[in-house]
Amino acid sequence: MKRLTDNFGRRIDYLRLSVTDRCNLRCVYCMPKRMRFLPKRDVLSIEELEALASAFIRRGVRAVRITGGEPLMRGGVMRLFRALSRHLRRGDLDEIALTTNGSRLASFAGALRDCGVERVNVSLDTLKPDIFSALTRGGLLSEVLSGLEAADKAGLRVKINLVVLGDANLDEVPEVIMWAHGRGYAVSLIEVMPLGDVGEDRLAQYVPLDFVRRRLSERWVLEAEGYRSLGPSRYVRVRETGGLLGFITPLTENFCASCNRVRVSCVGEFFGCLGRGVSVDLRGALRGGFLDEAIDRALLGKMWGHDFRIGGGVGVPVARHMSVTGG
Numbered sequence: 001m002k003r004l005t006d007n008f009g010r011r012i013d014y015l016r017l018s019v020t021d022r023c024n025l026r027c028v029y030c031m032p033k034r035m036r037f038l039p040k041r042d043v044l045s046i047e048e049l050e051a052l053a054s055a056f057i058r059r060g061v062r063a064v065r066i067t068g069g070e071p072l073m074r075g076g077v078m079r080l081f082r083a084l085s086r087h088l089r090r091g092d093l094d095e096i097a098l099t100t101n102g103s104r105l106a107s108f109a110g111a112l113r114d115c116g117v118e119r120v121n122v123s124l125d126t127l128k129p130d131i132f133s134a135l136t137r138g139g140l141l142s143e144v145l146s147g148l149e150a151a152d153k154a155g156l157r158v159k160i161n162l163v164v165l166g167d168a169n170l171d172e173v174p175e176v177i178m179w180a181h182g183r184g185y186a187v188s189l190i191e192v193m194p195l196g197d198v199g200e201d202r203l204a205q206y207v208p209l210d211f212v213r214r215r216l217s218e219r220w221v222l223e224a225e226g227y228r229s230l231g232p233s234r235y236v237r238v239r240e241t242g243g244l245l246g247f248i249t250p251l252t253e254n255f256c257a258s259c260n261r262v263r264v265s266c267v268g269e270f271f272g273c274l275g276r277g278v279s280v281d282l283r284g285a286l287r288g289g290f291l292d293e294a295i296d297r298a299l300l301g302k303m304w305g306h307d308f309r310i311g312g313g314v315g316v317p318v319a320r321h322m323s324v325t326g327g
């Protein structure tokens with residue numbers, strides 16, 4: 001079957017599949033306090049999500065990341081992991097990954113590992129319970145820490161996703177990195193992206209990561225590192241801690257040339273690019289039996305790159321929230 005290649009010759013071998021746009025937290029950079037979620041009646045069933053993922057796998061996708069919203073809040077999500085694990089065993093998939101806020105990981109870590117999940121990205125922006133609660137609008141840091149312990153016990157490799165926020169955790173970044181590296185976790189720092197109205201001042205949140213990197217390199221030696229994940233993180237190794245540190249810099253350093261991924265939301269919308277508003281409906285095609293043609297058509301519309309700007313006055317802000325497509 002024809003492999004997925006976009007108009008710019010980029011091979012697509014990575015699918016990020018959002019299984020729900022709902023979440024038990026309300027992170028200040030991700031969604032507003034009162035979030036309007038997608039209508040439940042439009043959400044694909046677990047079997048439909050599996051059929052979608054399988055169609056992409058048949059077309060050469062080698063890695064699937066399950067994301068959300070909070071994927072571990074989705075009822076029946078383990079059925080999806082179990083179904084995907086069959087692709088792993090057959091050798092037509094290399095990796096099933098997960099991005100989670102970690103709050104429910106304590107109940108799921110063992111079962112995920114049993115399904116062949118080896119790595120999880122856990123979002124954690126602070127180690128201070130009060131700041132965690134403020135940033136997530138009510139979340140409990142202790143739940144995430146228990147989730148991480150369970151992940152360690154289950155033998156899952158952990159990467160911490162940390163969104164750097166000028167008005168909340170900027171000064172705490174080195175401390176979180178040291179803590180994470182001390183536990184053997186990689187860390188990716190993320191620039192806040194202007195996705196959806198979150199009812200907060202994006203300019204106060206936004207910190208360019210080149211600034212953070214300069215600050216960190218006054219304190220540590222950041223050594224060039226050959227390691228590359230499937231995603232957009234660019235890594236260095238911190239000599240003093242021995243740990244990996246990634247930078248996800250959609251705004252200050254464009255990484256679109258090497259883009260290998262597409263995204264599908266829980267209602268079956270295909271997004272060629274996180275930073276563009278355009279989507280193509282795959283749900284109708286899935287139900288109508290013409291999914292392959294629809295995927296080809298959708299891929300034709302994958303644009304070269306995003307158009308993110310914060311405060312630059314140029315570029316179109318994306319109305320969709322990050323929780324629709326996940327990270």
Ligand code: SAM
Nearest residue numbers: 029030068069070100101123161192193322327
């Ligand atoms: N709920 C899960 C979690 O928090 O890890 C998965 C979905 S969440 C939308 C995926 C990632 O996107 C998280 O690491 C989160 O920190 C990040 N994120 C959310 N909104 C963002 C934004 N506006 N800019 C940059 N990163 C964002």
Ligand code: SF4
Nearest residue numbers: 023025027030069101
């Ligand atoms: Fe939920 Fe993840 Fe968004 Fe936070 S970043 S509100 S945990 S979906």
